[in-house]
Amino acid sequence: MRACSIAYPTLLFLTLLGATMHAQKATVSGVVIASMTLEKLSNVRVHVEKTTLGTKTDVEGAFCLNLQTLPEGVYALKITMQGYGSKRLSFVKYQDKQTDIGTIVLDHEHTQGNVGLEIIELSDQELNDDADSFVTIAGALHANKDVFIAAAAYDFSAAFFRPRGQDNAYGKVLINGVAMNTLSRGKPEWSTWGGLNDVQRNQQFTPSLSENNMIFGDLAGNTNITMRPSQYRPGVRVSYATANKTYTGRAMGSYTSGLLASGWAYAISASRRFGNEGSRAGTVYDANSIYTGIEKKWKRYAINLIGMYTPNRRGRATALTEEVYQLKGRSYNPNWGYQNGAVRNARIQNSEYLTTMLSQYWNLTKRTELHTNVLFQSGKTTNSRVDAGGTDLLQTNIAEELYLGGGHGSATNPVHPTVLPSFYVKETLPTPLDFQKAFRAQQHFIADGQLHWDALIGANQNNAQQGYNATYIVYEDTMENTVFHGNMILNSAFNDRFSIQGKLAYRKEQQQHYAKVKDLLGGTGFLDIDRYAETEDAKTKNTAQNDLRHPNRVVTVGDRYKYQYDIDASVGSGFLQTQYTNTHFNGFLGGFLAHTQYQRTGRFENGYFPGTASLGKSSAQQFLTYGVKAGITYKINWRNAINGIAGQYTKAPTIARTFINPRQTNASVSDQIGGLQKSETITTVEANYTHHSSKLQAKITGYYTTHKAGTDIGFFFTQAIAGDGVAFVQQITTNIDKTYLGGELGISYQITPTLMLKSALAIGQYTYANAPELMLTSTSKALEKQQGVLPLGTAALQSYRIPTGPQHVGQLGFQYRDPKYWWFGLTANYFAESYSSISYFARTTNFTKDIDGLPFNDYDEATAKQLLQQERFDPYLLINATAGTSWRIRKYTIGLFAAVQNVFNETYKTGGFESSRMANYRLALAESKRKTPVYGSRYYYGAGITYYLNLYLRF
Amino acid sequence: MIPIIYKILLILLVILQLSCVHTDEYTLPELNPTVPQLQGNPITIQALVQMIAQQQAKEGRNANVVFAEGIGIVTGYVVSNDKAGNFYKELLLQDDPIKPTAGIRILIDQNSLFTQYNFGRKVYVQLEGLAAGIENGVPTLGVLENTTIGSIGRTAISEIVVRSLETAAITPLELTTSDIKNEYLNVLVTLGNVQFSDDEVLGDRSYTLAAQPRDWFDGERMLISCKTGDTIIVSTSTFADFKGVTLPKSQGSITGILTKNYKGKVFNIVLNDPTGLVFEDMDRCLF
Structure with missing residues (x-):
């Protein structure tokens, strides 16, 4: 029996005044436990039917509801929890009587909940070029029953759908209340804690800026993964999965003790994911993960220590032009080739991080909890590449230092334009010999089209025989990172209506960036200079040096070369939120304040930027950001509610968008634009209507979000500067405004107790809203006259669509659950309004101008408009199916889960980008007249049929 | 219960053994391939x-x-x-x-x-x-x-x-400017006792091989034979790594390929690299 008392500050006040007080108010209370294990269940929904009264059980499984506002009578109490059968109990409210229901036992439904459990690895995504662009709000399905979010997490992720058009840098992922988004790109790095699904199932998701006890929040939603040994269901779990998308096999085993009588709890989980090839050829996957956690709980205090180590190695694929796709198909990957008979991928990503976290949970009072965390993470990420710029130093008495050599691009790039047929027929009137060459190139590419490692090695061995350095090597772009993150979260309920949450957090990252020689490919050494530097006169002769303090170094395996710099970054923030709840309204108000600082320290003195321009500390980049949000929910009745949220906050640019060319210089965006770099301002309003009844769940949302003053930094090679200038440039775009307008609908309808129909719809319009400022910087000769900086005014981006995946999606599906513990589901998913990423550079006035600054003779506005039209990808329909079943044998549960995506093997593009190479009128016009462009846009093609099959055993 | 755990662990171990993927180590292919057999006259x-x-x-x-x-x-x-x-x-x-x-x-x-x-x-x-x-x-x-x-x-x-x-070790053919003829086109030759013309090297001028503002595609520089007074053009591509090398002022020898200019009218010497310019401290002659 547990007495349930409620204290009011007012009571205390009245006591002080000497007034008589009624210590008792009418309440109903109880404790919820699980049937087999007798474990106390937390987060169980307890709700008084036909009223708006409801709550959730705490970590002890206990709940207590204040019935003060209810008239006297008989009521039904509904107790529900995902994975368990629900219960309904009646009780009576009579005057001030306190009703204690006692212990409520829930039966575990062992088929339930497995659907969502596999989402995390299904979203274990893509091996695209550059940044991981997947969005996972994986735990959402498990955490709540929002149909729309469930659909987005599972069915839409393969199409790179981004909810509300926001990528995952605009979403937060937390572990035990610590935000895991890194400062480099603002994204959560899943690879640093992946492969531990068994111990990451306890996830809570809050959409957008809605009330959240731990964090202000961000537009794409916020997921907190609770990894506390005391909260895992005790038992052993072993599973084996086979798939064909990224890894082909996965073995996982976990043991969790659950909370023991002694107050201790511990957990251990390990997995291995492996595969020689996924849906893209040559994409090796080799990942091992291990987690251990230990926790001790006392009555009001708990301390928790967890550790994770998840080294993983993956071979990468890349985006393909239409021409290459037509010749080789969507699983083609130009990054690999045979070396001495073995498949070797030139672009391997390797990530190795050790993460430890110490957390304390302190119930200071019955209503106030203080939660502190200290995270320490250390490790590195490497991305390998082939360097074809190997040279030899020639010093004669005639010449000063000369660098001779360099390999050819096509040897290291199997899709170099010169090996593709389009290159040979690029002239307006190709000759018969051109066609012959094109045909031969086509046949050769189809038959081969991979990297010739043996040829690269042969060249190096040939050089070695003559005493020369290697021409080709494999190197790794490396980032070592040590992260410290500490926070204190306070959650206090004044009374049953008001609560307040606060948080103070500090994150510090110390990053080291450098290139490291990995493999000399049969060569003897590699000369560390910039092969493309033009060093013909005394003024420019040092520009070839990557480090003026160690000129002309010949490096070997393990040496750092090319560039080396450190980034020190820190963010200090404070967050405050207050929530109010009564029978009809919920409201909240929240705000945050943060200070961000980045500083680069160059370790190499780059020849283009001698002295402090590249060596030593940069100026400290500081950003002060703030945010406010407010929301209100009106509970119309116990089934329906409407909700509105508004917020405005600023977001500091990430490190990647602060330093314009960190491999060579200390320069920041603010240095280049000659003023302070702005933080991005985000303003958002949204309204929702939700309906929950036993058969029908529905949610409709409308939102309007603006981003203002964003920054973007891009890198590319172009031939289109002022007519025909060729350079490798950094493109700095500032003051970018974007608008996101749209609506979402999610419905699930239980037709019969076993058959559920579901539908989700999202219609959005995401566009650029202004003409941001654009400038190019480059060390190439083409910008020599401008001292390497070329402002180009503004880029006319207004009304172009933002390339965030499909902006219109629709789903219709059903799920059947048989009482004999098997289930089956099928969804049809339609994706449309997905656009290619446009070249900002092509939309500046540079597009129209010839060498002398005047428009091209043949410039025609109508034609230009057509050339600059944004490409829209064709819509497509994907059918996905899932099924599962489980058996119980004594106390063992065996389960099987199968998922097949894209059942009809549809071909589709999930994204793509324009090339900035031929980005002026004349070059673009010439390209448009070719049957196949030589430097066409590149696309990411979706995978064909992919499957995932998991067999597990639990006891 | 315990025996079953062992069975499971055994199965897992077996699976882990089968889960090997190619490691990050690669072997180098043989240095010397077989001698190619080409048939024909x-x-x-x-x-x-x-x-x-x-x-x-x-x-x-x-x-x-x-x-x-x-x-x-x-x-x-x-x-x-x-x-x-x-x-x-x-x-x-x-x-x-x-x-x-x-x-x-x-x-x-x-x-x-x-x-x-x-x-x-x-x-x-x-x-x-x-x-x-x-x-x-x-x-x-x-x-x-x-x-x-x-x-x-x-x-x-x-x-x-x-x-x-x-x-093989190549020995450049020693020629004088009067020996130059079509027979020796595409052959590696050495011309001794030559110097660059006065216009290009004397006074304030120190021209480069091909990095002067007016050089397009190829830089052409004139060499004069100290023995005969004949001239020959040294042609260097504007894309050569060594185009910025300053023409030596003294007398010396040049080793390069004997060829013709783009139009095929005039004999040229084309360098492989600046080691072909051997201009020690020999005084200029008066030609």
């Missing part, structure tokens, strides 16, 4: 050049020889080096490393040829299907493109121009 470069001359006598200046099936194989030694960027998509061969009598230029659609066809390498060329003629004034071998010689496609190179295992 041996044809000297000299004979090849004569065939071109014969065809031209018959059909005029633009005539080309097209090599029929079973024609044979030409052997030569590589004397051009594109490492420094002065040669582009061409390979020059001469018939002997020490006493060359003829040379041939082969047009190949591939750059960085030095990584395979290094300086001094003995190569065999399969003539079948190729064509030869005079292009830019020099005997050129390649693929017939209408009435001109075009470059051999990159996909076919390794089968047409085959490397041997031998890299």
Whole structure:
């Protein structure tokens, strides 16, 4: 029996005044436990039917509801929890009587909940070029029953759908209340804690800026993964999965003790994911993960220590032009080739991080909890590449230092334009010999089209025989990172209506960036200079040096070369939120304040930027950001509610968008634009209507979000500067405004107790809203006259669509659950309004101008408009199916889960980008007249049929 | 319960064994491949050049020889080096490393040829299907493109121009300016006792090989023979890594390939790299 008392500050006040007080108010209370294990269940929904009264059980499984506002009578109490059968109990409210229901036992439904459990690895995504662009709000399905979010997490992720058009840098992922988004790109790095699904199932998701006890929040939603040994269901779990998308096999085993009588709890989980090839050829996957956690709980205090180590190695694929796709198909990957008979991928990503976290949970009072965390993470990420710029130093008495050599691009790039047929027929009137060459190139590419490692090695061995350095090597772009993150979260309920949450957090990252020689490919050494530097006169002769303090170094395996710099970054923030709840309204108000600082320290003195321009500390980049949000929910009745949220906050640019060319210089965006770099301002309003009844769940949302003053930094090679200038440039775009307008609908309808129909719809319009400022910087000769900086005014981006995946999606599906513990589901998913990423550079006035600054003779506005039209990808329909079943044998549960995506093997593009190479009128016009462009846009093609099959055993 | 755990662990261990993927270590292939076996009649470069001359006598200046099936194989030694960027998509061969009598230029659609066809390498060329003629004034071998010689496609190179295992030491042919004649085109020669013209090196002027503002495609500089007063043009590509080298002011010798200018009218010397300029402290002569 547990007495349930409620204290009011007012009571205390009245006591002080000497007034008589009624210590008792009418309440109903109880404790919820699980049937087999007798474990106390937390987060169980307890709700008084036909009223708006409801709550959730705490970590002890206990709940207590204040019935003060209810008239006297008989009521039904509904107790529900995902994975368990629900219960309904009646009780009576009579005057001030306190009703204690006692212990409520829930039966575990062992088929339930497995659907969502596999989402995390299904979203274990893509091996695209550059940044991981997947969005996972994986735990959402498990955490709540929002149909729309469930659909987005599972069915839409393969199409790179981004909810509300926001990528995952605009979403937060937390572990035990610590935000895991890194400062480099603002994204959560899943690879640093992946492969531990068994111990990451306890996830809570809050959409957008809605009330959240731990964090202000961000537009794409916020997921907190609770990894506390005391909260895992005790038992052993072993599973084996086979798939064909990224890894082909996965073995996982976990043991969790659950909370023991002694107050201790511990957990251990390990997995291995492996595969020689996924849906893209040559994409090796080799990942091992291990987690251990230990926790001790006392009555009001708990301390928790967890550790994770998840080294993983993956071979990468890349985006393909239409021409290459037509010749080789969507699983083609130009990054690999045979070396001495073995498949070797030139672009391997390797990530190795050790993460430890110490957390304390302190119930200071019955209503106030203080939660502190200290995270320490250390490790590195490497991305390998082939360097074809190997040279030899020639010093004669005639010449000063000369660098001779360099390999050819096509040897290291199997899709170099010169090996593709389009290159040979690029002239307006190709000759018969051109066609012959094109045909031969086509046949050769189809038959081969991979990297010739043996040829690269042969060249190096040939050089070695003559005493020369290697021409080709494999190197790794490396980032070592040590992260410290500490926070204190306070959650206090004044009374049953008001609560307040606060948080103070500090994150510090110390990053080291450098290139490291990995493999000399049969060569003897590699000369560390910039092969493309033009060093013909005394003024420019040092520009070839990557480090003026160690000129002309010949490096070997393990040496750092090319560039080396450190980034020190820190963010200090404070967050405050207050929530109010009564029978009809919920409201909240929240705000945050943060200070961000980045500083680069160059370790190499780059020849283009001698002295402090590249060596030593940069100026400290500081950003002060703030945010406010407010929301209100009106509970119309116990089934329906409407909700509105508004917020405005600023977001500091990430490190990647602060330093314009960190491999060579200390320069920041603010240095280049000659003023302070702005933080991005985000303003958002949204309204929702939700309906929950036993058969029908529905949610409709409308939102309007603006981003203002964003920054973007891009890198590319172009031939289109002022007519025909060729350079490798950094493109700095500032003051970018974007608008996101749209609506979402999610419905699930239980037709019969076993058959559920579901539908989700999202219609959005995401566009650029202004003409941001654009400038190019480059060390190439083409910008020599401008001292390497070329402002180009503004880029006319207004009304172009933002390339965030499909902006219109629709789903219709059903799920059947048989009482004999098997289930089956099928969804049809339609994706449309997905656009290619446009070249900002092509939309500046540079597009129209010839060498002398005047428009091209043949410039025609109508034609230009057509050339600059944004490409829209064709819509497509994907059918996905899932099924599962489980058996119980004594106390063992065996389960099987199968998922097949894209059942009809549809071909589709999930994204793509324009090339900035031929980005002026004349070059673009010439390209448009070719049957196949030589430097066409590149696309990411979706995978064909992919499957995932998991067999597990639990006891 | 316990026995079942062991069974499960055993199964897991088995699975883990099967879960091996290729590690990050790779082995290097063998250094020396087998000697290539090319079948066919041996044809000297000299004979090849004569065939071109014969065809031209018959059909005029633009005539080309097209090599029929079973024609044979030409052997030569590589004397051009594109490492420094002065040669582009061409390979020059001469018939002997020490006493060359003829040379041939082969047009190949591939750059960085030095990584395979290094300086001094003995190569065999399969003539079948190729064509030869005079292009830019020099005997050129390649693929017939209408009435001109075009470059051999990159996909076919390794089968047409085959490397041997031998890299010979090349001795440049010593010539004086009066010895210069068409016979020695595409051969590595040394001209001694030469100096760059006064206009280019004396006074304030110190011209570079090809980095002057007015240089387009190739920089042409004049060398004067101290013995005869004859001149010869040194041509350097504006894409060469060493185009910025300042012309030496003293007298010395130059080692390079004897060729003609783009229009095929005037003899040129083209350097492989600046080591071909050997200008010690020899005083200028008065010419």
